Amino acid sequence: MNKLENAVYEMNLLEEQAGGCGRLNSLPALFKVIITVWYILLTVSFHKYDIFGLLGMGIYPLVLFLIYEIPFRQCIKRIKIILPFLLLAGIANPLLDKNILGSLGNRQVSGGVVSMATLMLKGLFTVLAGYLLIVSTSIEKICGALRKFHMPSILVTMILLIYRYISLLLKETNRVMQAYALRAPGQKGVGFKAWGSLAGLLLLRSMDRAENVYESMCLRGFDGSRGNSFQYTAEQKAKPADYIWLLLWGTGLFSLRIVPLLTIVGSLLVKG
Amino acid sequence: MREKMSHIHITLSNVTFGYEKNQKILKDITLSFGENERVGIIGANGAGKSTLLKLLVGLYTDFEGSIRVEEIPVEKKMLSRIREKIGYVFQDSDSQLFMSTVYDDVAFAPRNYGFSEEEVERRVNEALEAVHISYLRDRHTYKLSGGEKKLASIATILSMTPDIILMDEPSVALDPKNRRNLIQILNGFGHLKIIASHDLDFIMDTCSRVILINHGRVIKDGPAGEILTDKELLESNGLELPLRFTGRESLFSS
Numbered sequence: 400m401n402k403l404e405n406a407v408y409e410m411n412l413l414e415e416q417a418g419g420c421g422r423l424n425s426l427p428a429l430f431k432v433i434i435t436v437w438y439i440l441l442t443v444s445f446h447k448y449d450i451f452g453l454l455g456m457g458i459y460p461l462v463l464f465l466i467y468e469i470p471f472r473q474c475i476k477r478i479k480i481i482l483p484f485l486l487l488a489g490i491a492n493p494l495l496d497k498n499i500l501g502s503l504g505n506r507q508v509s510g511g512v513v514s515m516a517t518l519m520l521k522g523l524f525t526v527l528a529g530y531l532l533i534v535s536t537s538i539e540k541i542c543g544a545l546r547k548f549h550m551p552s553i554l555v556t557m558i559l560l561i562y563r564y565i566s567l568l569l570k571e572t573n574r575v576m577q578a579y580a581l582r583a584p585g586q587k588g589v590g591f592k593a594w595g596s597l598a599g600l601l602l603l604r605s606m607d608r609a610e611n612v613y614e615s616m617c618l619r620g621f622d623g624s625r626g627n628s629f630q631y632t633a634e635q636k637a638k639p640a641d642y643i644w645l646l647l648w649g650t651g652l653f654s655l656r657i658v659p660l661l662t663i664v665g666s667l668l669v670k671g
Numbered sequence: 672m673r674e675k676m677s678h679i680h681i682t683l684s685n686v687t688f689g690y691e692k693n694q695k696i697l698k699d700i701t702l703s704f705g706e707n708e709r710v711g712i713i714g715a716n717g718a719g720k721s722t723l724l725k726l727l728v729g730l731y732t733d734f735e736g737s738i739r740v741e742e743i744p745v746e747k748k749m750l751s752r753i754r755e756k757i758g759y760v761f762q763d764s765d766s767q768l769f770m771s772t773v774y775d776d777v778a779f780a781p782r783n784y785g786f787s788e789e790e791v792e793r794r795v796n797e798a799l800e801a802v803h804i805s806y807l808r809d810r811h812t813y814k815l816s817g818g819e820k821k822l823a824s825i826a827t828i829l830s831m832t833p834d835i836i837l838m839d840e841p842s843v844a845l846d847p848k849n850r851r852n853l854i855q856i857l858n859g860f861g862h863l864k865i866i867a868s869h870d871l872d873f874i875m876d877t878c879s880r881v882i883l884i885n886h887g888r889v890i891k892d893g894p895a896g897e898i899l900t901d902k903e904l905l906e907s908n909g910l911e912l913p914l915r916f917t918g919r920e921s922l923f924s925s
């Protein structure tokens with residue numbers, strides 16, 4: 400498979416997983432969105448030197464990956480493109496902040512190093528939490544949840560359509576590239592002379608396709624301006640257990656934020 | 672035969688249309704379609720078949736002349752009411768299937784029309800049943816085969832229980848088995864059907880009335896058996912006899 404086919408395949412696979420019937424999938428999307436946003440807010444709010452407190456927040460993705468049996472390797476494979484950016488985020492901190500905070504063995508640890516590590520961890524946790532949401536919730540359900548938050552319907556519709564447009568564009572690109580490759584054997588990639596016309600063709604074709612999709616939505620009663628009555632997917636009825644899930648994670652995450660769990664456990668171990 | 676059409680469902684009078692100014696894709700078209708008719712619109716590539724179908728559902732409303740669907744004029748304000756009555760099946764099924772699962776796709780229209788979720792579910796099940804694909808209900812749309820996609824597209828319009836079904840080139844990209852299956856299903860429907868295609872064998876199997884258009888004009892309107900066997904007429908309009916008649920048209924000339 401070439402890269403494009405792979406991308407299409409991955410998107411389809413992701414969508415299939417999101418629409419699957421795992422236990423995490425069947426939780427109401429609204430609750431998952433709430434907890435994800437809550438988690439990200441709490442995680443980001445840690446002080447830049449509070450690395451031990453922050454580490455405690457790792458419990459959430461860890462537990463979710465474990466109990467809902469979400470393939471971790473696949474996750475790493477998928478988010479690996481973002482990882483370098485996370486590493487870059489705080490890379491200058493050690494140079495800027497040379498305060499000595501303490502020592503690890505016989506080496507001194509500067510504030511810059513610690514804040515770099517916290518920044519990376521915050522990034523990583525945020526990405527993992529987002530991933531867990533996406534892999535277990537279809538785009539229609541996420542959009543439905545966003546509507547419940549009273550996000551303007553036009554914005555939500557845009558999100559949905561952009562998501563659809565990406566896969567449409569990928570597929571169209573793949574077709575064009577295949578047609579090109581078949582007539583340009585032994586050539587790696589696209590010769591730069593053909594770039595302009597190929598890109599133009601692609602734009603026109605994908606716009607055509609997008610227009611057809613839009614027409615077919617309109618023919619079936621879609622009306623962007625009447626937005627508020629637009630429903631993306633079936634309402635999910637929350638079960639009592641779902642409320643418990645929401646409540647437990649809601650309070651659990653908050654306690655993790657204010658109680659330095661790792662520090663306490665650590666000091667108990669040191670004492671014992 | 673015409674006298675029996677107590678209900679006229681669609682009328683076009685003197686319809687002229689072009690996508691751009693000064694361009695005329697359809698020229699002065701006057702037609703009417705009655706209840707339960709099975710009409711094939713044939714013509715070479717670019718004749719204006721798809722354009723004609725699109726006008727009927729109001730995808731373009733800046734035409735000259737008038738179009739009425741069940742007495743409702745095709746105008747911007749009326750589109751929602753008209754589209755409740757007409758189902759349009761796109762040539763390219765991928766345009767029609769844009770939600771992730773077959774269920775959500777078939778449910779799209781009834782949800783937009785504000786039906787309760789129980790009613791939506793009932794309609795979806797009925798629509799899928801009508802084209803015999805209940806087993807695809809929870810499938811992902813991208814995984815369907817060409818034939819399954821076509822049937823799913825048809826289900827997406829049946830969920831609104833339309834009186835009229837329009838189809839653009841339904842037989843393209845279907846293998847013989849799926850094609851036979853589709854013919855059978857279509858012939859089981861009691862709706863007014865208008866099928867645009869240059870696949871004359873398919874038209875022969877599904878339609879009783881044929882309208883031949885060329886360069887945006889109606890060339891001939893009559894019984895399928897008559898037009899589809901008229902070699903000279905077809906060939907002078909860029910078409911060929913249905914395969915089954917090639918070489919043995921004498922059988923039908925009487």
Ligand SMILES: Nc1ncnc2c1ncn2[C@@H]1O[C@H](COP(=O)(O)OP(=O)(O)O)[C@@H](O)[C@H]1O
Nearest residue numbers: 690691696714715716717718719720721722723
């Ligand atoms: N969206 C469009 N914009 C401009 N011209 C179009 C558009 N769609 C079709 N046409 C032109 O209209 C003519 C009739 O097209 P169409 O109705 O698709 O023919 P058919 O379906 O019979 O093959 C063609 O010449 C085509 O190039």
Ligand SMILES: [Mg+2]
Nearest residue numbers: 720721839840
């Ligand atoms: Mg056409």
